[in-house]
Amino acid sequence: MGGDKPVSDTRTHNTEDYLRMYKQMVRIRAFEDNANQLYLSAKMPGLTHMYSGQEAVAVGICEALTDEDRITSTHRGHGHCVAKGAEFKAMFCELLGKEEGYCRGKGGSMHIADQSHGNLGANAIVGGSMGIATGAALSAKQLGKDFVTVCFFGDGATAQGLWYEVMNMAALWKLPVIYACENNGYSEYTKTEEIAAGSLTARAEAFGIEAFEVDGQDVLAVNELTNQLVERCRNGEGPFFMELKTYRYHGHHVGDINRDYYRSKDEEAEWKNVRDPITNFGKWLEDQNILSADELVAINNEIKAEAEAAVEYALNAPYPDTSEVDMHVFAGVDHALDYLGGARG
Amino acid sequence: MTREVTFSKAVNEAIAEEMRRDPTVFLIGEDVAEAGTPFKVLSGLVEEFGTGRVIDTPISEPGFMGMAVGAAMTGSRPIVDLMFGDFIYLVMDQLCNQAAKTHYMSGGKLKVPLVLRTNMGATRRSAAQHSQSLQAIVAHIPGLKVAMPSSAYEAKGLLKTAIRDDNPVVIFEDKLMYQDKALVPEEEYLIPFGQANVKREGRDITLVATSSMVQVAEEAADALAKDGISAEIIDPRTIVPLDEETILNSVRKTSRAIVIDEGHQSYGVTAEIAARISAKAFYHLDAPVIRMGAMDVPVPFSPALEDLTVPTAAGVADNARKICRGELLHAA
Numbered sequence: 001m002g003g004d005k006p007v008s009d010t011r012t013h014n015t016e017d018y019l020r021m022y023k024q025m026v027r028i029r030a031f032e033d034n035a036n037q038l039y040l041s042a043k044m045p046g047l048t049h050m051y052s053g054q055e056a057v058a059v060g061i062c063e064a065l066t067d068e069d070r071i072t073s074t075h076r077g078h079g080h081c082v083a084k085g086a087e088f089k090a091m092f093c094e095l096l097g098k099e100e101g102y103c104r105g106k107g108g109s110m111h112i113a114d115q116s117h118g119n120l121g122a123n124a125i126v127g128g129s130m131g132i133a134t135g136a137a138l139s140a141k142q143l144g145k146d147f148v149t150v151c152f153f154g155d156g157a158t159a160q161g162l163w164y165e166v167m168n169m170a171a172l173w174k175l176p177v178i179y180a181c182e183n184n185g186y187s188e189y190t191k192t193e194e195i196a197a198g199s200l201t202a203r204a205e206a207f208g209i210e211a212f213e214v215d216g217q218d219v220l221a222v223n224e225l226t227n228q229l230v231e232r233c234r235n236g237e238g239p240f241f242m243e244l245k246t247y248r249y250h251g252h253h254v255g256d257i258n259r260d261y262y263r264s265k266d267e268e269a270e271w272k273n274v275r276d277p278i279t280n281f282g283k284w285l286e287d288q289n290i291l292s293a294d295e296l297v298a299i300n301n302e303i304k305a306e307a308e309a310a311v312e313y314a315l316n317a318p319y320p321d322t323s324e325v326d327m328h329v330f331a332g333v334d335h336a337l338d339y340l341g342g343a344r345g
Numbered sequence: 346m347t348r349e350v351t352f353s354k355a356v357n358e359a360i361a362e363e364m365r366r367d368p369t370v371f372l373i374g375e376d377v378a379e380a381g382t383p384f385k386v387l388s389g390l391v392e393e394f395g396t397g398r399v400i401d402t403p404i405s406e407p408g409f410m411g412m413a414v415g416a417a418m419t420g421s422r423p424i425v426d427l428m429f430g431d432f433i434y435l436v437m438d439q440l441c442n443q444a445a446k447t448h449y450m451s452g453g454k455l456k457v458p459l460v461l462r463t464n465m466g467a468t469r470r471s472a473a474q475h476s477q478s479l480q481a482i483v484a485h486i487p488g489l490k491v492a493m494p495s496s497a498y499e500a501k502g503l504l505k506t507a508i509r510d511d512n513p514v515v516i517f518e519d520k521l522m523y524q525d526k527a528l529v530p531e532e533e534y535l536i537p538f539g540q541a542n543v544k545r546e547g548r549d550i551t552l553v554a555t556s557s558m559v560q561v562a563e564e565a566a567d568a569l570a571k572d573g574i575s576a577e578i579i580d581p582r583t584i585v586p587l588d589e590e591t592i593l594n595s596v597r598k599t600s601r602a603i604v605i606d607e608g609h610q611s612y613g614v615t616a617e618i619a620a621r622i623s624a625k626a627f628y629h630l631d632a633p634v635i636r637m638g639a640m641d642v643p644v645p646f647s648p649a650l651e652d653l654t655v656p657t658a659a660g661v662a663d664n665a666r667k668i669c670r671g672e673l674l675h676a677a
């Protein structure tokens with residue numbers, strides 16, 4: 001391991017930061033609970049991948065970033081999106097294919113992008129954003145800007161060759177990019193140890209990239225480390241790699257319900273009962289006398305109500321007009337089919 | 346003797362039979378073993394053949410595709426499972442520069458007997474990177490054979506032929522058809538490549554349709570029959586090689602043709618087949634050949650938009666009525 005394991009450092013934070021981190025984690029959980037419910041009640045088109053259980057990763061990292069800083073996200077991207085500042089209504093509208101969605105219904109769950117907060121988009125191709133994130137970092141360098149890019153991906157994505165190509169270039173050119181691998185122990189229905197040889201941190205280190213392992217269930221640890229790395233990226237010391245140990249509570253996607261054959265119920269219960277990032281951070285806030293138990297409950301309820309209202313709103317929101325189907329194919333072209341020269345026939 | 350089986354079961358049977366027959370056949374891909382793929386098409390195979398011949402890979406498509414090419418060149422007969430047809434872009438070099446060209450570049454000395462099984466088809470609300478029908482892209486490359494089964498019967502017979510073929514073969518299965526049932530013989534059978542199936546005979550118009558578009562054509566033909574229009578349906582079954590003769594014979598009889606395929610319309614499978622009909626049955630035609638492919642846009646997620654992008658039975662019937670009435674769709 002290249003770097004020192006960071007310890008949670010309370011001195012660099014104030015109460016407001018803690019509160020926001022707690023709320024953001026609860027918001028992600030509430031968003032996912034509602035998205036899952038939409039699927040179970042057959043109100044959502046297609047499938048979606050739940051982020052529940054991994055909240056401390058997205059929040060710990062995104063709280064260290066500004067709106068100018070960019071992220072690239074994955075098929076399991078709702079958490080990154082919320083943590084980077086997105087709002088519920090436009091997200092639920094996107095999940096339901098509605099006009100007011102972040103992508104006017106064209107992208108859906110696996111392609112939400114939120115330009116206003118620097119989210120360059122979720123991606124349905126595993127590892128598909130590794131080039132994009134590194135390219136954003138190259139762009140920062142070319143343009144003389146000081147934004148940093150965080151590339152989120154799963155343990156399964158480390159098997160994509162693209163990662164090794166871009167790590168090499170990022171290291172050669174000292175690009176301000178942080179590769180954040182959320183190791184949730186599974187790649188679809190397969191355990192990580194069956195698909196990854198050796199150590200992930202050693203792979204980054206082979207390119208001379210400083211690598212860190214961090215407890216992805218500890219929001220303060222994640223945030224502290226990210227703060228340091230972002231700062232160092234801005235000083236031209238990038239790139240960096242972090243492996244965040246975490247766990248997904250649901251199946252690979254919402255339809256993956258009978259999963260005993262690859263993962264035991266005991267294992268799931270252990271993570272949920274002992275290592276839940278929200279419960280544990282809530283307890284810590286209580287211990288530190290930052291929030292009372294009643295205040296925590298009030299926050300949870302308020303966010304739950306907000307999420308339910310956003311779902312209601314999205315369910316009643318209109319679909320895009322059918323004329324939008326051939327819009328946005330090309331920049332600068334209103335309707336592609338007119339532009340393509342007789343392609344309508 | 347026949348019995349009804351699902352498309353998915355037919356694929357599974359074809360692979361199991363060929364693996365029993367030929368010990369050099371093996372299966373490789375993501376979550377093919379215990380999980381049996383996300384569509385459960387391969388369930389049970391690892392129990393019979395073990396993890397030595399049903400091989401789970403990391404998410405390394407170019408890697409295992411390239412390994413399949415090398416294995417095929419050295420005596421194995423790999424079946425590669427590519428979870429979604431959209432991932433073909435990741436394996437393009439191994440497939441098109443390596444697998445497709447090796448036999449030719451070696452002056453016929455090296456063979457690459459491999460099968461790439463993958464899928465296609467929109468309207469599952471899976472958005473632009475999990476909904477594409479990319480058969481035209483590989484059909485464009487000399488050296489690759491391309492099969493597009495339209496039912497469980499074709500799925501089994503074509504796959505068995507593919508596994509025994511000494512060339513790289515790409516098979517596109519429409520993922521919306523996996524649970525569809527058809528009559529499949531108990532006994533062993535193979536469907537030769539380059540032999541179209543006349544799915545339904547008719548007099549007035551030929552509907553050439555691939556994969557699930559055969560169902561669309563059948564529904565259109567039923568509607569047309571009510572209007573007194575008799576449609577003939579031709580399923581090419583393989584687009585490389587293409588059974589041109591069966592298609593041309595049909596058009597010479599009906600004098601009209603609509604070609605339907607779920608790939609994008611421009612520069613696609615429909616364009617190729619329509620061009621061959623126009624060039625070789627020109628003097629028999631009473632109307633221009635109509636192409637119907639997917640709209641030239643990435644597949645949108647929203648249900649309100651996605652359904653507009655694929656050919657429908659109503660659309661096919663509508664076009665058929667127009668050309669049968671002598672309304673030249675493309676008259677200036």
Ligand SMILES: Cc1ncc(C[n+]2csc(CCOP(=O)(O)OP(=O)(O)O)c2C)c(N)n1
Nearest residue numbers: 076124125126154155156157184186187188
């Ligand atoms: C290139 C590519 N191959 C395969 C898939 C199918 N697929 C979707 S998610 C997934 C597993 C990803 O695992 P991981 O990177 O660990 O992310 P997690 O789902 O655990 O968040 C696979 C194989 C895909 N979308 N893209």
Ligand SMILES: [Mg+2]
Nearest residue numbers: 154155186187
């Ligand atoms: Mg994972």
